[in-house]
Amino acid sequence: QQQVKQSPQSLIVQKGGISIINCxxxxxxxxxxxxxxxxxxxxxxxxxxxxxxxSEKKEGRFTISFNKSAKQFSLHIMDSQPGDSATYFCxxxxxxxxxxxGAGTILRVKS
Amino acid sequence: xxxxxxxxxxxxxxxxxxxxxxxxxxxxxxAMYWYRQDPGQGLRLIYYSxxxxxxxxxxxxxxxxxxxxxxxxxxxxxxxxxxxxxxxYLCASSIDAGGNYEQxxxxxxxxxxx
Numbered sequence: 001q002q003q004v005k006q007s008p009q010s011l012i013v014q015k016g017g018i019s020i021i022n023c024x025x026x027x028x029x030x031x032x033x034x035x036x037x038x039x040x041x042x043x044x045x046x047x048x049x050x051x052x053x054x055s056e057k058k059e060g061r062f063t064i065s066f067n068k069s070a071k072q073f074s075l076h077i078m079d080s081q082p083g084d085s086a087t088y089f090c091x092x093x094x095x096x097x098x099x100x101x102g103a104g105t106i107l108r109v110k111s
Numbered sequence: 112x113x114x115x116x117x118x119x120x121x122x123x124x125x126x127x128x129x130x131x132x133x134x135x136x137x138x139x140x141x142a143m144y145w146y147r148q149d150p151g152q153g154l155r156l157i158y159y160s161x162x163x164x165x166x167x168x169x170x171x172x173x174x175x176x177x178x179x180x181x182x183x184x185x186x187x188x189x190x191x192x193x194x195x196x197x198x199x200y201l202c203a204s205s206i207d208a209g210g211n212y213e214q215x216x217x218x219x220x221x222x223x224x225x
Contacts, residue, residue, distance in 0.1 A: 009151065032211030043115075043201050043216030044154070051211075089153060093211055098169070101153040 004092050006102030013109050019077040021105045023090035026071065030092040034099070035064065035075050038087045047088070048075070080109045114138065115217035117202050122222045124196075132187045132220045134202030140215070142208035143185035147171060148199040148219075157200075160185055161208040189222065196224045 005024045013019045023033075034049035050057045050064040050073065057064045063076040077084055090102040115136045124130045136143065142161050146154040156169030160179040174193025179185050185204075189196045199221050203214040 006153075034213070036216075041219070043203070043218050045216065046213045049213070095211060096208075098156055098159065098208070099214065101155075103151055103153040 004090055004100050004102040006090050006105060008105060009103070010106040011108070013077075013080045013107065015080065015082060015109055015111045017080050017109075019080045019084065019107055019109070020074060021088055021090070021107070022072065022074045023092075023102050024070075024072045025092050027092070027094065028071070029094040031095055032093045033064070033066065033073050034091050035062075036089045036091065036101075038089065038104075040086075044087075044089060077107075080107075082109045082111045085109050115202055115204055115215055117200075117217035117220050119220060120218065122220055124222070124224050126224055127191045128224075129188055129190050130196075130222065130224075132189065132200055132202075132222070134185045134187065134217060136183055136185075136202075136204045136215075136217075138204055138215060139182070140204035140206055141182070142205045142212075143179065144203040144205075144214065145169075145175070145177065145185070145187045146201040146203065148201055154201065157187065159208060189224075196222060198222060 035047045036044035037047040038044040048059050061078045066073045085108050087104045089104050091099045093099045118133045144159040145157040155171050158177040160166035176188045201219045202217040205212040205214045
C-alpha cells in the first residue's frame with residue numbers, strides 16, 4: 001500500500017520559533033504534495049501545496065521544501081504563533097489517483 | 112455560503128444499529144469522499160465517488176456503504192458489520208477526482224457507538 005510517513009507525531013515550539021514537519025514517500029509517481037491544517041473539531045483545510053518541478057514554495061510564513069532525490073518534503077512555519085497550534089497533515093497523490101495522507105503532527109506553539 | 116455540510120456534529124448509537132451520516136455540498140463538485148480519522152492514524156479513505164450513481168471502495172470500506180443519487184449528496188451508512196465504528200468521520204469534495212485538485216472538507220461528524 002502506498003504510504004506517506006510523517007514526523008514528528010507531536011511538536012512543541014516557542015512563539016516566534018520555527019516549526020518543521022517532515023514527510024517521506026516511496027512512490028516516485030507521486031506528483032502533487034499538499035499540506036492540510038486542521039483545528040480541533042473542524043475539518044482539514046488546504047494550507048499549501050507543491051508539485052515536484054520546484055524545490056520550494058513559500059506562502060507567507062509557510063514554506064514547503066521538496067527534495068525529489070531523497071523523496072522527502074517538509075513544512076516550515078516561520079515565526080510560529082499560538083494561532084498556528086493545530087494538526088498538520090502532509091499528503092501525496094499521483095495524477096488521477098487518490099490522496100494518501102500522513103498520520104498527522106500535532107503542533108503546539110507556546111506563548 | 113458555499114461549502115460542505117455534515118450532520119449531525121455528534122451522533123450516539125448502540126452497538127448493532129446501522130447509522131447514516133449526511134454530507135451535502137453546494138460547490139458543484141463532481142467528486143466526493145468519505146474519510147475516517149482516528150488519533151495517530153491520519154485520514155483513511157472509506158469510499159469515494161467521481162460521478163452520480165457511481166462510487167468506489169477506498170482503503171477501509173468494510174462495514175460501510177454509500178450512495179450517490181444526487182450530485183450534491185453523498186451519505187455514508189455505518190453498518191453493524193463495522194467492528195470499531197467509533198471515530199471522527201469527514202466528508203470532502205473536489206472539482207473532480209481525475210487530477211490533483213484541492214479537497215474541501217466538511218466539519219465532520221463524531222460517531223460514538225456503545
